[in-house]
Amino acid sequence: MQMPRIALKEWAAAVKALEQGKQMLLMRKGGIAEETRDFQLQSRYFSLFPTYEHQKQHLIKEADRHILDATLEEWPKDESRWPITIVAEAVEDLLIHDANELQKLQDEHIWTESFAEERLRWKKTQPLHVLVLRAHRLREPIFLPMLEQYGGCKSWIELAGELPESVETEPVLDDAEFNKRLDRIRRAVGKI
Template structure:
């Protein structure tokens, strides 16, 4: 590859790093690649540029942990995930780090949830939440506050870090017994597991980030209905936001969940 005006090719170094000689993970996940430098000099100025990029995952103790994709400060969100107010608050405050999903009557594919997007705003839903359907730690977020007229109570957005499909009842019981992961009661988890006569449950590990000053989000009829994914009428910036939980805590959560439920499913783009 030649830089414009230069006679010599840019130099590019790629390093493959693993932490163990016996790591057993999918090949595409066992890569931690750095393009550590593109050093190109011009004929006259002698100046050099160095570009750094990193992608892939970090392999630690046999576990592949998906690294977050770089977020530009001017990036925008054009989709939202509807979730109960109490669950949104739990994610925003770091009390939980995952959501258990099955779907609603207005979903595509016969009312069943599908993880379609990697990054989205958390849109609080005011319907159907009841204290008995929540874990005790999240019941303090009930009743639901009344938002200003024409506005939604927005506080956070999220990025998917991993997800699993639970297909056995004993897995649902295991999930219910894990502290600090999700916010639904054991009875509610089983109710969702058997919803529509299909026994499975989607568990999604999230990195939630909160805005220091949440952007305004006006309510709209298109945001209603029992469905998961909401195209936003106006995009939301992710600037001026910060992750709720440190990366190490999410890594530990993923290790715990992988021990119970196996490798993460393929990630959405």
């Protein structure tokens, strides 16, 4: 599989949940530092760049807090070895406009109901993007130095430096499980 240079920044706990097959979606409105001030899907195929700073235990469902704990233990203290473990394809970009639609996806992610609704309410005039991802785990993680250009509240970054042209990956979910869960998500928000 080709290694994408474009990367979506996301909480390390959400990346870990994707890697474990616990969830297959992410919710986006855009970072404070976005040029366009809203989220735009810049590429359907991208790497996931884990972030650690803004994760809070009370924003994650109690049953899933162990995922956050694991990411905090793994937090790279040596910023010359920042891990990339997942590449993903955005299969759907669902636009969610109200809390009722969002509530129907509550079992599909690790965030608390109140945090998910907070994401929906932020920038009220814009919909919440729910990205349904087909995640692929790298057989060997890639470690990158943490560069200043990766910082800030923005969704997308361009990975700098030497990257392999291709990487060996395996899908987190097999085709049957992925399609079953994709259908369930589509039905939940009336997209079938």
